[in-house]
Amino acid sequence: MKKILNRPDSYVDEMLEGFTLAHPEFYAQPERRVIARPGGGTKGKVGIVTGGGSGHLPVFTGYVGPGFLDACAIGDVFASPSAEQMAAAIRHADGGAGVLRLYGNYGGDVMNFDMAGEMVDLENDIRTTTVVLADDVVSAPKEEAEKRRGVAGMIYAFKIAGAAADTMADLDEVTRVAQKAADACRSIGMALTPCIVPQAGKAHFEIGEGEMEMGMGIHGEPGIWRDKLKPADAITDEMIDRILADRAFGKGDRLSVLVNSLGATPLEELYIIYRRVKARFDDIGAEIVMPLVGRYATSMEMTGATITTIALDEELERHLKAPAACAYWRVG
């Protein structure tokens, strides 16, 4: 293992220390493994919390900020935070109007966030709702779409739900908009090299020279199938075809697209992918609004990329374009 760290077991805590020191205008750590806005919850506004393992920055905790999230619970690398940490995040997000739990569809996170919701209901009378991201199209067939895992699409849901909450809409309304955004997202990933969890010290699997993993998630697990490495346009076509088979776009439709690095893939290669994505949607006659190209949801130092589409109607597009800021994404 070659990593820049002091001790594997202090990896997450030292990361969070540096994270809040570098961006004090956006992030505070009021309790261990809980990141919140420096001023706490906004009075009268619906709070939005997320949570999940470390190893995905800027996901999850990077998206705490005005117009985005209010608080986040952080676990070890690729491991769920505890229910108590999630409950603490909910309390720090609460402004008296209830709190939306918005996170990715993973068994441990779901169980712990459910428990956390029961804790704050019993102890603090905070009302909570849930929207779970399940945007990875190849992780389960369409008939079992609710079993899909949540990947990069969650950043669109963070942005759109955050904008809805900023209008001072009530909890049910913010939840409705967040669910609509989550339902509109489709993602797929691929990778060229695996990643190493600091406490494990070595990769779970290897990808041979001249091979690629398709259907890659964001936890360093193997992909769904393996293929020989192809040119960028062919890889992009296969990814876009899989998305379109699940969610078709037609002439005049509007969407946003995220071409995301899983960690080590450079921007240069992401733009080569985006070039092809744009050509594909030009052929369809669908218009891409506010494309995102960069490192938005990662899996440590994995080499690879994901593509996410989000179908937009007037409401989702308005919330996507509303002002928001965090250390990794600024709008308006």
Add this chain to the structure above:
Amino acid sequence: MTGGTIDRDGIKAALARVAAGAGAAADELNAADGQLGDGDLGITVSKGFAEAASADLPEDVGLALLECAKAFQRVSSSSYGTLVATGFMAAAKATKGKTTVQADELTSLVAAARDAMMARGKGSLGDKTVLDSLDAVSKALEDAAAVDMADAALSAARDTLAAFKGKPCKLGRARMFAEKSASLDDPGQLAFLRIVEALAGRGGEGAA
């Protein structure tokens, strides 16, 4: 349990008994679990109840049970630990705001725990899990007078183990070893029996 009402001090005393009983049964439960799973059930149950027994409990019965749920969550993130925490949480919800609970309410509290655990664990009755034990105990308590409750719960937990002898587990990792699991006691049901024995103050009465 036999005084007719349950309060914070009663819960604390019960937790101390169960923590002692679970500690004594830890090796046996680890071994039973190791036949089918990762062999840490004894650790989960003994650490969980030890943490709950040493927790500072508020007077409100619901909030006291919530502390138990949190204690379990804290020391044990395994699925059995989460399920036990879920059971405590369901009972906590039903008793929040009360400083005493009537013994005859226990029936509905056990049923509430069973339902919440079934929902969270996505299990069904008949799968040969701890849910079957909880179901049997809640039904036995319905018919029992307050003084007989301990006996009724104890025989229901024992009868459940006997009833599933020879039947395969249908949930969790044990499900993948159908034949082997049929010949063994379900470790979760066994753990539950040891818990009830300790609650009833009948630990060390011998194997089921």
